[in-house]
Amino acid sequence: MGQALVEGDEMGWSEGQTRLIEHGRGGLWVRGVAGAGKTTAAVERVRRLLGRGVAGHTVMICTPQRLLSRPYRGFVGGAERVMGSDPQFMTFGRLTQYGVGLYWPWVAEAAGLPTGVQPTFLDAESAQWLMGLVVAPQMAQAGIFQTVKLPRARIYGQVLDNMNKAALVGFDVHTIGERLSRAWSGEVSQLRMYEDVQTAADLFRAYCLETGALDYSLTVELFLRHVWPLPAARAHFEAMARHMIYDNCEEDAPAAHHVFAELVGTCESAVVMLDDEANYRRFLGADEQSAAGVLAEACDESLVLEPYGDVEARRALVGHFAVSFGFERGELPEADPFVGVERLSARLFPDMLDRVAERVAAWVKDDGVPVNEIALVSPYVSDGLLFAMRYRLERMGIETRSLRPSRMLRQEPVVRCLVTLAYLAHPAWGIVPTVEDIGHVLVTVIEGLDPVRAALLASVSRKRFSPFETLVAAMQERVTLALGERYERLRRWVEAYQQGEPIALDHFFSRVYAEVLSRRGFRMHGDFEMAQAVAALVDSAASYRLMMAALPMEVDSAVLYLEGLSSGLLGQRSLSEPDVLEGAGVLIAPAYTFLMANQFVTHQVWLDAGSGGWTERLAQPLAHPYVLSAQWEDGRVWTGIDEGLSAAQGAYRLIAGLLRRCRGTVVLASSEYGEQGMPQQGVLLNAFGRIVRRVAKREGRKTDGV
Amino acid sequence: MTTPRSKRFTQTNLEDYLACAYRYWLAHVQEVRCPAPEVEPLTDWEVQTRRGSRFHRMAEQVVAGVRADLLDPKDDAILAEWWARFKRDAMRGLPTTRYAEVSLSVPFGGLRLAAKLDLLAVEAGKRLVIVDYKTNKKASPKSLRGRLQTQIYRYVVARAGSAFTGGVEVKPEHVEMRYWFAADERPSVRLVYSQAEFEADEAELTALVERLRAQTTFPKTDDVSRCGFCTYRSVCDRGQAGWVEEHDAEPVVGWGGEREGLFGDVE
Numbered sequence A: 001m002g003q004a005l006v007e008g009d010e011m012g013w014s015e016g017q018t019r020l021i022e023h024g025r026g027g028l029w030v031r032g033v034a035g036a037g038k039t040t041a042a043v044e045r046v047r048r049l050l051g052r053g054v055a056g057h058t059v060m061i062c063t064p065q066r067l068l069s070r071p072y073r074g075f076v077g078g079a080e081r082v083m084g085s086d087p088q089f090m091t092f093g094r095l096t097q098y099g100v101g102l103y104w105p106w107v108a109e110a111a112g113l114p115t116g117v118q119p120t121f122l123d124a125e126s127a128q129w130l131m132g133l134v135v136a137p138q139m140a141q142a143g144i145f146q147t148v149k150l151p152r153a154r155i156y157g158q159v160l161d162n163m164n165k166a167a168l169v170g171f172d173v174h175t176i177g178e179r180l181s182r183a184w185s186g187e188v189s190q191l192r193m194y195e196d197v198q199t200a201a202d203l204f205r206a207y208c209l210e211t212g213a214l215d216y217s218l219t220v221e222l223f224l225r226h227v228w229p230l231p232a233a234r235a236h237f238e239a240m241a242r243h244m245i246y247d248n249c250e251e252d253a254p255a256a257h258h259v260f261a262e263l264v265g266t267c268e269s270a271v272v273m274l275d276d277e278a279n280y281r282r283f284l285g286a287d288e289q290s291a292a293g294v295l296a297e298a299c300d301e302s303l304v305l306e307p308y309g310d311v312e313a314r315r316a317l318v319g320h321f322a323v324s325f326g327f328e329r330g331e332l333p334e335a336d337p338f339v340g341v342e343r344l345s346a347r348l349f350p351d352m353l354d355r356v357a358e359r360v361a362a363w364v365k366d367d368g369v370p371v372n373e374i375a376l377v378s379p380y381v382s383d384g385l386l387f388a389m390r391y392r393l394e395r396m397g398i399e400t401r402s403l404r405p406s407r408m409l410r411q412e413p414v415v416r417c418l419v420t421l422a423y424l425a426h427p428a429w430g431i432v433p434t435v436e437d438i439g440h441v442l443v444t445v446i447e448g449l450d451p452v453r454a455a456l457l458a459s460v461s462r463k464r465f466s467p468f469e470t471l472v473a474a475m476q477e478r479v480t481l482a483l484g485e486r487y488e489r490l491r492r493w494v495e496a497y498q499q500g501e502p503i504a505l506d507h508f509f510s511r512v513y514a515e516v517l518s519r520r521g522f523r524m525h526g527d528f529e530m531a532q533a534v535a536a537l538v539d540s541a542a543s544y545r546l547m548m549a550a551l552p553m554e555v556d557s558a559v560l561y562l563e564g565l566s567s568g569l570l571g572q573r574s575l576s577e578p579d580v581l582e583g584a585g586v587l588i589a590p591a592y593t594f595l596m597a598n599q600f601v602t603h604q605v606w607l608d609a610g611s612g613g614w615t616e617r618l619a620q621p622l623a624h625p626y627v628l629s630a631q632w633e634d635g636r637v638w639t640g641i642d643e644g645l646s647a648a649q650g651a652y653r654l655i656a657g658l659l660r661r662c663r664g665t666v667v668l669a670s671s672e673y674g675e676q677g678m679p680q681q682g683v684l685l686n687a688f689g690r691i692v693r694r695v696a697k698r699e700g701r702k703t704d705g706v
Numbered sequence B: 001m002t003t004p005r006s007k008r009f010t011q012t013n014l015e016d017y018l019a020c021a022y023r024y025w026l027a028h029v030q031e032v033r034c035p036a037p038e039v040e041p042l043t044d045w046e047v048q049t050r051r052g053s054r055f056h057r058m059a060e061q062v063v064a065g066v067r068a069d070l071l072d073p074k075d076d077a078i079l080a081e082w083w084a085r086f087k088r089d090a091m092r093g094l095p096t097t098r099y100a101e102v103s104l105s106v107p108f109g110g111l112r113l114a115a116k117l118d119l120l121a122v123e124a125g126k127r128l129v130i131v132d133y134k135t136n137k138k139a140s141p142k143s144l145r146g147r148l149q150t151q152i153y154r155y156v157v158a159r160a161g162s163a164f165t166g167g168v169e170v171k172p173e174h175v176e177m178r179y180w181f182a183a184d185e186r187p188s189v190r191l192v193y194s195q196a197e198f199e200a201d202e203a204e205l206t207a208l209v210e211r212l213r214a215q216t217t218f219p220k221t222d223d224v225s226r227c228g229f230c231t232y233r234s235v236c237d238r239g240q241a242g243w244v245e246e247h248d249a250e251p252v253v254g255w256g257g258e259r260e261g262l263f264g265d266v267e
Ligand code: SF4
Pocket: B019, B020, B021, B022, B023, B220, B221, B224, B226, B227, B230, B231, B232, B233, B234, B236, B238
C-alpha cells in the first residue's frame, strides 16, 4: 500500500515525501526500499531550497558513486532551476582527494611524506600496476604468491581491496593478514597466502610513503588523519555543506559515514537516505549497519517511506523469495505472486537467446513498449553473451545499449593496430611484430584493402614495411596502385619517424593518428567510434607516462606500458555510464551494475536464470568483504554457515532489488545447458520452484515442477 | 539536436560556435573526441598546460586557507616567478570575502548559461570582482573587453551573483572583471560593468543563442586560419597543427585522477 497523499498537494506527493521535501533545520534520517520515492522527493527538496534563495554552492549532494547522483544532476543542469551558484556533487572518494590535494603542504609535512613534490594520485589501475612493479621482485626472490593461481591483476586488485578496507573500516593496514588468518579454518596453505597479502601490502605502503604516490587507501588515511582535523579544512567543507542531501548512504563505507555524519551535525539542514535491503557494494566495504548507526544517530528526526504505487503481487513475490532463501517474513501476502512473471525455458543457450529476442520484439513491436523501458540482466555479461544478444535484437531492428563497468583497451582492434605500429616504428625495442599483426594493421587502417591483399602485403614485407615499389609487378597489380599508394603513405611516415628521435608513446599515437590514419584513404577518416578508442589509448598512455615521470622509477616507460596493456594490467577503459543511460535501446547489463545505476523499467528479462552466478559471491581468495568489515568480530572464525547465509542474503537482495525496479513483467529465461555447454543447476530457479510449490499447496493444486 | 549535449551554453562552446559551426557541432553536440595534437610542439604544450593548471590549483589553495609561501614551487623556475608575482599583487585591492573556482549559471535560451570563475571577491552591496588568471602571454589586454568570456562572466555574475552576497541585490555597476597576468609584468586589466553593457550583452547573447538554435546545418569555417588549433583538422582535411606560441587557450583546472577509482569515483 502506498502512503496516503497529502490533501491538496497537486504534485501527488505522499505524506512522507512531503515531510522529506519540507524538512526544516537539523538532520532527517529517511529509510525505505527502492521505489519508495526517496530520490524523487529529494530532488524536489533541492529545487525548493534553491527556489527560496539558498545559495547553490552551500548545498552538498553526496552519493557513494557519481552514477547515483544522476537524477540530481539532471535537475541541476536543467533550465527550470533558478539562477545562482551550482550545488556541489560529492563522493567520499572525491572529498578525500580534493581535501588532500588542497591541503597538501600541511598533509605532507604532518605525515612525513616528501615535501616539495606534488602528490601523485593513483587510480585503481595505476595502483595495481605500481604494486606489480614493487611486488614483482619479491614474487621472484621470496616466492610470494607462488601458490596463488590467479591472474596478476586480480592478485594485486585484491590486495588493494584489502588496503582500502583497512582505511575505510579503520583498522591498521599492517594487520590485514592477521585478521584474515584468524577467521580462517580451512587448509593451512591458505594462511601462507594471507601472509603474502600482508607482505605485498606492506611493501606497497612503504613505497607510497617514500615517494608520495597516493593510492585510494593512503589518500583516505591521510584525509582522516591530517585534513579532517584541520580547522581551516573543516571550515572550508562546512561552508560547502550548509544543506546536505546524502543518498544511498548504505553503499558507502564507515569512514564516509563518520565524515558525513560530522557534516550533518554542523549543517543547517540534512536529509540522509538509506535504501533498505540493498548494500550491493559490500565487496567494496559498503556497510549499511554502520550507516544506520552513525548517520541515524547524527540526525534529529527519522522517517520511513513505504513503496510508492507498489503492486501487491510484486510485494508478494519478494516475500516468497525471502522465505525461499531462509529469511522468515511472518505471514506471507495473500496476493498471487506470479502476476507479471513469465518463465521462458529452452534446451540450449542460443535457443534461449532466440526466444528472449522474440519476447522483446513482441513488447516493442506489438505492445509499443519503448526500448528504454526494457532491461536484460544477468549475473555476468560476457562478450559472447553481449554480442549474441545484440546481434539477435539488432537484426530485428531493435536498438541496444550495454552497461558494463569497464572494457579492456587491448580488445579494441584499433588499439592492437596502434600497438603494432609502435613496435614497427621503434625497432630498438627489439620486438618484431608477426606477419599476422602487420596484416591486421593494414586491413584495419587502409580503406578498401581486403584481408587477402592485406595478408599478401604483410607477408612480402617480411615483418618490416618494405617499399611498395620493391614488390614484383604481379603483386603490385594484385594489390592495385591506389591501395599501394595508401600503404606507401603509412610506410613512409613510419620510415620518416624512425629517422628522428623517438617521442613519448602517447604523442606517437596522437601523431600517427593525425598525420596518417585519420586522413582520407584510411578507415579512421571520419570514423568517430575509432577516434574515441584512440583517444582513450592516448589518455591512458599519457597518464601512465606522467605518473611514471613523477615517481623515482628507472624503467623504460613505453615498453613497460605496452606490456601492461597487452597483459590487461593497464588500459581498462571506463565507459561513460551516464551517456549509456541517456542513449536509446534495450539495456543489457550485469545485474549488480543495473542496480547500482538505480534504473526502473517496465519489463526485465533475467537472462540465464539457471546460472549459479545469481547466488555466488565474487570469488576473492585473497580478500574477504565480511571478515574485513566493521561488523566482524575480530578473531571469530568464518564458517560454512556464515558462507551460506551471506550467499542467500546476497541473492535475496539482488532479486528483491530487481523486482522492485520492474513495473511490468519479469521474465525468468533459462536453458538446460549454459553458455559453456554445462548443465545448469541454479539456486535461483530452485528457489522459484519452491515458491511455485508453496503457492500450489496453499491453493490445493498440483505442480508439474518448473 | 543543435544545442550542446551538456545542456549548458558556456564560453567554450559559444566561442567554438563563433569560430566554426562544424567544430561546435562535433565537440559539443556530438561530443566527438579527436586524439590529434591540438598544437605543436606537443611537449611544450603539455608543459605549459600543466604549469598553468598547477598555478590555478595553488591560487585555489590560498583561498582555502593555505599560506602562499608554503606553496613556493621549487621544481619550476617559471612557475616560481609567476608565484612570486601572484603573492605580490594578484589579490591587491580585492574584497576580502573570496571564493575560488566558482560555478554560476542562469536559465538562458531554453538551457543554462554558465560561467566558471577562477575567483570571485565580494563586498555585498558594493563590489563583486571576478578575477581571471591568464597564464599565457598571448592574451592581449586590448582584445579582452570584447571577449565572449568577459561578456558571459559579467552578465552571469550580474544576474546570479546574489548567491554570494547573502541575497543582497547585485547591480551591473557592482560587477567588475579583472584579468590578472601571471606570465609577465603587465598590469591587470579592470573592466567595470554598467547597466547599458548588461543590456547590450543580454541582447547579443540572446541573438547568438537564437541563431545557434535555428541552425540546421553546421558548415566548416571558410577561414582556414581557425583550423590551426583545432583537433578536427584531419577530419576536415585542414592542414597541420598550429604553434604553441600563438595559442591562447587557458588550462583546465582539476585535481587529477579524473578516472573512476576503485571505491567511489573521483570526479
Ligand atoms: S578543422 Fe577547421 S573546419 Fe574543421 S572543425 Fe576545425 S575549425 Fe572547423
